[in-house]
Amino acid sequence: MRQAEKNEYPQHKYFSRYIEYSDSQDVIEMLVKQKEEVFFLLKNLTEIQQSYRYAEGKWSIKELVGHITDTERIFSYRSLCIARGEKAPLPGFDENEYMAMSNFSEQSFESLLEQYRLVRESSIALYASMTEEIASRMGNANGFEVSARAYAWAIAGHEAHHISILKERYLS
Template identity: 65%
Template sequence: MRKPFENEFPDGKYFSFYIEKVESQNVIEALTVQKDVVKKLYKNLSEEQKMYRYAVGKWTPQQILGHLTDTERIFGYRALAIARGEKQSLPSFDENEYMDASDFNEQPFESLLEQYRLVRESSIALFSSFSEEVASRIGIANGNAVSARALVWMIAGHERHHLNILKERYNIA
């Protein structure tokens, strides 16, 4: 699946920020590699590292894992709906409100990691089935015209963003 053209997502929003973070020219390959990176990264964390906050009010790595899974579910649903020709505007979500309503730090870590794996594998299977025509379909998500393809690339870029934060602010690599 090719990288989205600039007319497939809004200008000046977080869309381009995430899409530009994807280093690979093959988003399916990027998603597959990221799955292995995340699994290895999180499997090697101590209990203390999983619950570490670099500043007051910041999320723990365990919460970030839950956030990655939630976000992929939401962006994946948006990509599916748009790919299938949905005409209704798809709602936005506030990641901080979702985090406040979650209990990721109280959930068993292995369960969160398994949810991440299952969601990612399902996403890869779905997105691999998109033809170029299907991937290029445009819909409305979060009040913006966006292609299914752009949402797929955003998943990979969003995860790259958080992997960078884990490295830079949590000293986890």
């Protein structure tokens, strides 16, 4: 699947940054490698590390994993809707409101990682099944015109952004 062109996604500071954060020519390969990297980085953390916050008001590692998973669920759902020709605008979401309503801190880290794995494998299967024609279909999400393909790259870029933060601020 080729990378989304600038006219296929909003030139919004977050969305465009995530697409530009994607450093691969093959989004499926990037999604697979990221999954491996996440498990390599997180599989042996202690409970104290899992609950670590690098500053007051910041998310713990458990919450960060939950956020990455939630965002991927939402982005892949939007992508599926657009790929299937949905005409209705798809809603946005506020990650801070979603976090406030989550219970990630109370879930086991193993469960959070398993949810992450399952969602990632589902996304990989979804994007691997798309032809270029399907991937280039346009729809409206969060008030912006966007292609199904753009969400694959946004998922990869969003995770790359958070892996970088994880390495710099949580695991350094």
